[in-house]
Amino acid sequence: MAKKTTKKNTRTKAKPKAKSKKLSFKLSDQQKLVFGSLLIILGVLLFISFVSYIFTGKEDQSVLTNFPERSDAYKNWASQLGAWVSEFFIIKGFGIPSFIFAGLIFLSGIYVTLNLKKGKLRKHWIWGTLIVIWLSIFFGFFTHKYDILGGTIGFEMNHFFQDYIGKIGVALLLLFGLITYLAIRFKLTGDTFVNLFKRAKRDIKDDVTFQSNDEDTAVIIDNSLTEEAEAIKSAYEIPLDKSEPTEDSQPKPKVKTDTLKMEVDKKPVEKTVDIPELKVEVEATKEEKSETDNLADKLVEDFGLFDPTLELGNYQFPPLDLLKKYDNEGISIDQEELEENKNRIVETLLNYKIGISSIKATIGPTVTLYEIVPDAGIRISKIKNLEDDIALSLAALGIRIIAPIPGKGTIGIEVPNKNATIVSMRSVIASQKFQQSKMQLPIAFGKTISNETFVVDLAKMPHLLMAGATGQGKSVGLNAVLTSLLYKKHPAEVKFVLVDPKKVELTLFNKIERHYLAKLPDSEDAIITDNTKVINTLNSLCIEMDNRYEMLKNAFCRNIAEYNAKFKARKLNPNDGHAFLPYIVLVVDEFADLIMTAGKEVETPIARLAQLARAIGIHLIIATQRPSVNVITGIIKANFPARIAFRVTSKIDSRTILDGSGADQLIGRGDMLYTQGNDLIRIQCAFVDTPEVEKITEFIGSQKAYPDAHLLPEYVGEEGGTNLDIDISDRDKLFREAAEIIVTAQQGSASLLQRKLKLGYNRAGRIIDQLEAAGIVGSFEGSKARQVLVPDLVALDQLLENESS
Numbered sequence: 001m002a003k004k005t006t007k008k009n010t011r012t013k014a015k016p017k018a019k020s021k022k023l024s025f026k027l028s029d030q031q032k033l034v035f036g037s038l039l040i041i042l043g044v045l046l047f048i049s050f051v052s053y054i055f056t057g058k059e060d061q062s063v064l065t066n067f068p069e070r071s072d073a074y075k076n077w078a079s080q081l082g083a084w085v086s087e088f089f090i091i092k093g094f095g096i097p098s099f100i101f102a103g104l105i106f107l108s109g110i111y112v113t114l115n116l117k118k119g120k121l122r123k124h125w126i127w128g129t130l131i132v133i134w135l136s137i138f139f140g141f142f143t144h145k146y147d148i149l150g151g152t153i154g155f156e157m158n159h160f161f162q163d164y165i166g167k168i169g170v171a172l173l174l175l176f177g178l179i180t181y182l183a184i185r186f187k188l189t190g191d192t193f194v195n196l197f198k199r200a201k202r203d204i205k206d207d208v209t210f211q212s213n214d215e216d217t218a219v220i221i222d223n224s225l226t227e228e229a230e231a232i233k234s235a236y237e238i239p240l241d242k243s244e245p246t247e248d249s250q251p252k253p254k255v256k257t258d259t260l261k262m263e264v265d266k267k268p269v270e271k272t273v274d275i276p277e278l279k280v281e282v283e284a285t286k287e288e289k290s291e292t293d294n295l296a297d298k299l300v301e302d303f304g305l306f307d308p309t310l311e312l313g314n315y316q317f318p319p320l321d322l323l324k325k326y327d328n329e330g331i332s333i334d335q336e337e338l339e340e341n342k343n344r345i346v347e348t349l350l351n352y353k354i355g356i357s358s359i360k361a362t363i364g365p366t367v368t369l370y371e372i373v374p375d376a377g378i379r380i381s382k383i384k385n386l387e388d389d390i391a392l393s394l395a396a397l398g399i400r401i402i403a404p405i406p407g408k409g410t411i412g413i414e415v416p417n418k419n420a421t422i423v424s425m426r427s428v429i430a431s432q433k434f435q436q437s438k439m440q441l442p443i444a445f446g447k448t449i450s451n452e453t454f455v456v457d458l459a460k461m462p463h464l465l466m467a468g469a470t471g472q473g474k475s476v477g478l479n480a481v482l483t484s485l486l487y488k489k490h491p492a493e494v495k496f497v498l499v500d501p502k503k504v505e506l507t508l509f510n511k512i513e514r515h516y517l518a519k520l521p522d523s524e525d526a527i528i529t530d531n532t533k534v535i536n537t538l539n540s541l542c543i544e545m546d547n548r549y550e551m552l553k554n555a556f557c558r559n560i561a562e563y564n565a566k567f568k569a570r571k572l573n574p575n576d577g578h579a580f581l582p583y584i585v586l587v588v589d590e591f592a593d594l595i596m597t598a599g600k601e602v603e604t605p606i607a608r609l610a611q612l613a614r615a616i617g618i619h620l621i622i623a624t625q626r627p628s629v630n631v632i633t634g635i636i637k638a639n640f641p642a643r644i645a646f647r648v649t650s651k652i653d654s655r656t657i658l659d660g661s662g663a664d665q666l667i668g669r670g671d672m673l674y675t676q677g678n679d680l681i682r683i684q685c686a687f688v689d690t691p692e693v694e695k696i697t698e699f700i701g702s703q704k705a706y707p708d709a710h711l712l713p714e715y716v717g718e719e720g721g722t723n724l725d726i727d728i729s730d731r732d733k734l735f736r737e738a739a740e741i742i743v744t745a746q747q748g749s750a751s752l753l754q755r756k757l758k759l760g761y762n763r764a765g766r767i768i769d770q771l772e773a774a775g776i777v778g779s780f781e782g783s784k785a786r787q788v789l790v791p792d793l794v795a796l797d798q799l800l801e802n803e804s805s
């Protein structure tokens, strides 16, 4: 670790050094001009010296052998230095190709002066040097001594290679060098050569045609045009016509033809790319229609879109007048109360040395939110810890501190209003937000702290868990949910499965059984109050879910909305088993009771539905007044992201529902917290009284209905088919022993037999069935032990004796 740090340090320290080094090499613009022009002059001087050396080199040879002296007379145009440098580059170096170095130095001067990209200059130098070497060897190939063509290096290198690979080898090596250069530098490929060859062939052909006809140039050009070029011929006729009157154009017809011909070769290719008609073709393509689409379109044309509401075409939605108006609905601002609360908050905080820079109040139906901005440097946790102290000083229940308010830079203190106002169901149903909502299953829960109507989509939740202590507004909340849906959804679009173990809460909805309720085929009442029936209903819903998934799969749809849209567009054939699918909302009023009596048998199908049913339109609403962990288990919680908490009595309960405190600080009577996985929203639940629900259900119930409630698929429970005619001779060997154990313990459970007789589950289950057939134990009652019908061992003996006689 230490090593790493030191390494890092050295690296970070090394950076500025490198930078400063780089900086020292940077030239100012003036320096660049001076240095650049020096290079240009050097390049020119070198060029002059080299040129001069070609003519004067021989004459200067005698002087060059001596040590340079000022008095020596040089013929080179650049005198002594010119002769020396030229001798060095041309004779002792690379020969004539050394001119390229003069060019490179000149070019460098230009690059430096004009501040051009250095990368390119580097490339010129690399390629230039390679060309010098290649040319030097190339020239050296033809010479037999050191001369100005290939220089010493060219000659020596030739000799060196020839010793190893011979003259032919060197020639081929030079050819290979040339090809490599052309391929890399000019990106030439095999095709280029083929094309070049083809073009050359065509040129020769054209020339021959041209020479054979000396009449009119224009005609010849026409002949040489390919068919492709015909289309754009007109473009070339103009320059031809223009050129005719001018006299000097006359003597060079051949040159003109050549230029034109070259263009013709290229242009047709360009033209075909942007031929405008191509675009038109693309636009003209029409989407191909499949046979079913055509049929569906025709059906829609003839009969219109499928209307699922047609069967109850005259159905009237309940009017708003059925809902009650309340006197104390509108929010009244009590200035005195506001001022008082504000002063108390400020005072309490000051007592703990917490200064406030600003305070703002938002008045809601039941609580007022005071948003404060504390002075800089105050810890939020300090204010959060003062919750109880503020509650004490305000002498009020239900104070909740939100520190900080998500998305705002403030801390919120919610203080209950002295006079809470009722949020009527009428006001939320009448709100624009609800009336104009395009949600699949809109629910108007009530109003938020800023007095806005709170509408959410049950289809998006996709399941809802509701909890709260008794008498805090759960049943009213459930009624609000059902009322919202009744006001917005046609009986064809939504069906309710109501589970009401308390037997009295949802009975009012019996009146709308044939409009809105769904039930098992063999059951009399649609509202389920018996726990054993709940298990069958839940399993039946699971079958419905599987059926619906199969239908969606066959229709290539991903969810119920897509499926129904396709069905309405008559793209799905009812003869293939397709049908319009209504949403199904399962409401369980007292979930704790169910779990206590049926345990896993209820939890498993509920969890399965919760996990999978969202896409096919089955949504669950589960309410409980006992939010303990054995009721709201981990598996249930994981599948119910949307939760509502009414007031609960302990922080632990609040944590069970909301994964945090808050529900214990509510004030009851419909005051609730809603979460869909992230923020908590405080809402005053809309109030809908029993008489109002009664009026609505009566209104709906009095209208024409379907012949029966919506029927769910039949479910035959595993225990349902007990064969009561089990033959006595078929009884298990341990039958009598088992019967005695059961009667002695007065507990009809298979697990008791498993333990006492050390049996497997299946055998114990079979014995229990036989005991039932013999009339020793009662029928299956969910997870509860069966009732024992024989009071004691004497009675058992009698029963079995009577049986055998």
Ligand SMILES: Nc1ncnc2c1ncn2[C@@H]1O[C@H](COP(=O)(O)OP(=O)(O)OP(=O)(O)O)[C@@H](O)[C@H]1O
Binding pocket: 422, 423, 468, 469, 470, 471, 472, 473, 474, 475, 476, 477, 625, 669, 670, 671, 684, 685, 686, 687, 688
């Ligand atoms: N939204 C509300 N606005 C005003 N008062 C309400 C509201 N909700 C409930 N109340 C009051 O609280 C009382 C109890 O409500 P509710 O019957 O819904 O409680 P609960 O939680 O269902 O109780 P239980 O679990 O015992 O059935 C109602 O009779 C009503 O007076």
